[in-house]
Amino acid sequence: MIHRNPYYRRIRGSHIIIVCCAYCKTDIAMYQKVSKGNLLRMYLRRIIKSSVNLSEKPGALFCPGCNEHLATRITLKRRNKEAYVMVRGAFNSRLIRQ
Numbered sequence: 001m002i003h004r005n006p007y008y009r010r011i012r013g014s015h016i017i018i019v020c021c022a023y024c025k026t027d028i029a030m031y032q033k034v035s036k037g038n039l040l041r042m043y044l045r046r047i048i049k050s051s052v053n054l055s056e057k058p059g060a061l062f063c064p065g066c067n068e069h070l071a072t073r074i075t076l077k078r079r080n081k082e083a084y085v086m087v088r089g090a091f092n093s094r095l096i097r098q
C-alpha cells in the first residue's frame, strides 16, 4: 500500500483493519473501523493508506492486482461525508490492531 490518503483523519477508539481483494488477496486499504459489525462501507477519512491513489477521490475502487470492482464512492448528503460502499463478497478484512 504505497498511497497515503490525503483525507485521512485519526479516529480515537477505532481498530485498524486491512482490507484485501477476495479474488487475488492484494491488500487494498488500511482502515480505521469503529463498529464491530461487518464492513459495509469505508469512510474516506478513515482510510489510512491504500494501494489505490485516493487523492482525486476515484468514483470506484478497482483492485490493482486483478482489476475487480471492489467499491463505489457515494456522498452521504446529511453529513457531507464521502464513503466507499463495498461490493459484497469482493473483499476480505482482517484485524491488525485493537
Ligand SMILES: [Zn+2]
Pocket: 021, 022, 023, 024, 025, 026, 063, 064, 065, 066, 067, 068
Ligand atoms: Zn484482486
